Amino acid sequence: MRFAAKRREAADRRIAYLFGCDDQRGVVRAGGAGLYNRGSTDVWRLRGDGDGDGRFLRLHIPGNFRRIKVRPSLAEVGTILNLITDPELNPNVLKYADRYLRGHEGRIINRPADVLRSGRDHVAKLLAGIDGLIVPRIVRFRGRPNLARCAMDDMGIRFPAILREVGTHNGDIVGLVATTDDVLAKIDPQKTYFLTEFVETHSADGLYHKIRLYFFGSHPLVRHRIVSEHWNVHGPDRERVLQHYPAAIALEKAVIEQGLAAFPAAVQSVLLAIRARMPLDYFGIDFALMPDGRVLLFEANATMNFFSFTAEPPFEYFAPLLLEAQGKFGAMLAADGRSTGHV
Numbered sequence: 001m002r003f004a005a006k007r008r009e010a011a012d013r014r015i016a017y018l019f020g021c022d023d024q025r026g027v028v029r030a031g032g033a034g035l036y037n038r039g040s041t042d043v044w045r046l047r048g049d050g051d052g053d054g055r056f057l058r059l060h061i062p063g064n065f066r067r068i069k070v071r072p073s074l075a076e077v078g079t080i081l082n083l084i085t086d087p088e089l090n091p092n093v094l095k096y097a098d099r100y101l102r103g104h105e106g107r108i109i110n111r112p113a114d115v116l117r118s119g120r121d122h123v124a125k126l127l128a129g130i131d132g133l134i135v136p137r138i139v140r141f142r143g144r145p146n147l148a149r150c151a152m153d154d155m156g157i158r159f160p161a162i163l164r165e166v167g168t169h170n171g172d173i174v175g176l177v178a179t180t181d182d183v184l185a186k187i188d189p190q191k192t193y194f195l196t197e198f199v200e201t202h203s204a205d206g207l208y209h210k211i212r213l214y215f216f217g218s219h220p221l222v223r224h225r226i227v228s229e230h231w232n233v234h235g236p237d238r239e240r241v242l243q244h245y246p247a248a249i250a251l252e253k254a255v256i257e258q259g260l261a262a263f264p265a266a267v268q269s270v271l272l273a274i275r276a277r278m279p280l281d282y283f284g285i286d287f288a289l290m291p292d293g294r295v296l297l298f299e300a301n302a303t304m305n306f307f308s309f310t311a312e313p314p315f316e317y318f319a320p321l322l323l324e325a326q327g328k329f330g331a332m333l334a335a336d337g338r339s340t341g342h343v
Contacts, residue, residue, distance in 0.1 A: 019084060086115075145187070211288065224256070267293070283300060284302070
């Protein structure tokens with residue numbers, strides 16, 4: 001009873017947004033809204049209100065955390081929302097945060113230890129075997145030719161494949177490579193890479209598509225369905241390509257308005273199975289639907305930005321989406337207690 005009372009008391013205290021970056025140096029501090037944080041997400045902006053009501057605290061953990069002797073008290077903090085989301089860019093800060101938060105009696109959303117297990121290669125292993133889900137093989141290696149060749153051989157990578165540096169997002173890639181020799185010609189011994197098997201997904205009209213679905217706790221939210229004439233589909237393709245295809249706009253409108261229910265039952269089952277296996281409380285899934293009804297996974301992690309989007313014609317259907325997202329994000333923050341994947 002006494003422990004339960006403490007938890008209820010903690011739930012009424014302030015919310016702390018936890019930021020940090022391995023390449024930052026300085027002190028652990030509150031405030032500092034202007035600090036740039038690599039490997040983070042902007043979903044905290046969905047809170048919308050309450051940021052100036054005295055219940056909001058912004059914490060920064062820098063890369064030199066081990067040398068800092070004085071650290072802020074979390075006694076008045078009920079819920080900690082971890083916004084350090086990329087284990088490739090910020091492994092040290094996530095480890096420091098995990099130790100710093102041990103013993104905290106309130107809620108921790110996206111525990112640092114769970115984020116550390118959410119890299120591309122870890123997630124591929126975690127989600128392998130889900131019926132109806134295609135998880136392309138992926139291998140991680142240092143950019144040294146002998147190490148790269150051994151890693152590719154051991155994984156049995158099939159070409160073509162997508163080569164990218166670890167910790168990169170927004171469609172930033174080294175390139176689509178056709179052979180092992182192509183990989184070896186492009187890598188730098190000082191860098192680390194992911195190599196992911198490429199799966200062809202274009203539809204009969206020649207367009208590629210990418211759907212983004214968020215989970216805020218157990219609450220799903222379809223963020224977008226973008227199309228492009230190029231396989232590397234990303235945000236700028238909305239204005240560049242999507243607005244010229246009325247049928248694709250109508251399809252996006254349908255999935256935005258209907259949410260998870262817009263997809264066939266088999267697809268819903270796959271997406272819910274991903275939710276069940278992922279160790280994170282909030283995260284996004286980028287995927288495409290194959291002609292045979294299977295789901296092709298691009299990535300699943302918490303390093304996905306929600307903003308920005310437009311509700312200008314012909315995308316008026318996005319106006320209600322912000323309110324829906326704020327409601328589901330708020331429900332996750334307000335949930336009683338922490339339960340990974342079921343907040």
